[in-house]
Amino acid sequence: MPGRPFVAMLGIAMSLALVAPAAAAPTPQPAGAVTAPPDGPARAWLVADLDTGQILGSREPYSAHAPASTIKPLLAMVVLDQLAPNAAIRATAANTQVECSCVGLVPGQMYTARQLLDGLLLVSGNDAANLLADMLGGQLAAVQKMNAKAYQLGARSTRAGSPSGLDGPGWESVTTPHDLALIYREALRYPLFVQIVHQTSAQFPDRSGYREIKNQDRLLRSYAGFIGGKSGYTDLARETYVGMAQRGGHRLIVVEMYGDDDLWNQAAQLLDWGFSHYPGVS
Numbered sequence: 001m002p003g004r005p006f007v008a009m010l011g012i013a014m015s016l017a018l019v020a021p022a023a024a025a026p027t028p029q030p031a032g033a034v035t036a037p038p039d040g041p042a043r044a045w046l047v048a049d050l051d052t053g054q055i056l057g058s059r060e061p062y063s064a065h066a067p068a069s070t071i072k073p074l075l076a077m078v079v080l081d082q083l084a085p086n087a088a089i090r091a092t093a094a095n096t097q098v099e100c101s102c103v104g105l106v107p108g109q110m111y112t113a114r115q116l117l118d119g120l121l122l123v124s125g126n127d128a129a130n131l132l133a134d135m136l137g138g139q140l141a142a143v144q145k146m147n148a149k150a151y152q153l154g155a156r157s158t159r160a161g162s163p164s165g166l167d168g169p170g171w172e173s174v175t176t177p178h179d180l181a182l183i184y185r186e187a188l189r190y191p192l193f194v195q196i197v198h199q200t201s202a203q204f205p206d207r208s209g210y211r212e213i214k215n216q217d218r219l220l221r222s223y224a225g226f227i228g229g230k231s232g233y234t235d236l237a238r239e240t241y242v243g244m245a246q247r248g249g250h251r252l253i254v255v256e257m258y259g260d261d262d263l264w265n266q267a268a269q270l271l272d273w274g275f276s277h278y279p280g281v282s
Contacts, residue, residue: 037273040266041239042256046177047274050185050244050251056274061177064157065257068232069101069124070180070240071146071165071173073187074158076117078145079132080190085114087135095131099166102127106207114192118202121193121230122215129164139163143171153186155179167236177255184242184253188227197228218264219243223271227251231263243267248281 037047037057044065046058055061091105103125105111113135119128133142139162146160158179161171175183187193196202200220203210219226229243239259245252252274256263275281 035273035276038266038269040256040263040269041259041261042241042263042266043258043260044177045254045256045266045270046181047252047254047270048181049274050188050253055178056252056277057270058177061255062157063257064174064176065240066167066234066237067165067173067175067180067257068167068234068237068240069126069165070230070232070242070255070257071158071160071175071183072120072124072129072230072232073193074146074150074160074183075129075132075142075163076121076193076196077183077187077190078136078142078149079113079117080192081149082145083113083135085112085117085192087113089131089135091127091131095127095134098126098130098164100126103204103213104206105131106205109205109207111205115202115204117192117196118199119204119213121196122199122202123213124216124230124232126164126166129162133163150175150179150183153182155182158183165232165234165237167234172236177257180242180255180257181253184244184255188244188251194228197230198226217243219245219268223268229267239263241267243271245271245275247275248278250275250278250281 044060044063046061048055093107101124103119105127116128116132119125133139136142142163143160150158158175161173201214204213217229225245225247227244232240241256241263243254254267254270
């Protein structure tokens, strides 16, 4: 509901005793907003102020859904907590045997944690996620560390089942729009995370040297003040998306889950609507 905080202030992780609204309709617009919040293809969504924690508008913000690749920043934070960016590991054939999207790891090639984070966050590389998990002690250890991190942040409705967000029997992931907002707000405290999600491309090791990988986030090139974000898709999660932008000294986040269509337009409209209730911000 409008005005409820979605994150503990001053970086202190707290358990939030919030109850999902009973109605499925979007919450009313805050005072000063020029229109009602736009609804769209995402079944559950929210738009919130990253600095104050105020949820400006939402639809089922505490409903649980599979996150798909929008969970990858949780893995990125664990990596940045525990590994130096120049820490390196050699890929094996097993690392390449993963359901794609993939960045295209080459067996026998050395990769740094920073390069793998580029592959993880720019092109949603599931192979990069698994190799980063190996650097953290293996798939099970990485997932345990991701879940501990989520709990620390107060994202108590989040459970990672795999490092990449892929779903399967016994390793399903689940979270809520509210929890993803918590997770991404914390991710913004990591300068390297912000640098990576805001870059349009990066050089990634290949058999013959390096090749360019490009950021898949469409709003990065089209939305004024865009900070960064992450999209995802699985059959269970459907379309999912998180995006963040800054205008006029205000930072907003939009989270969309269980969409049946392209979520980019709805995300831009929700960000526009969120900025519309700040005087002087166009």
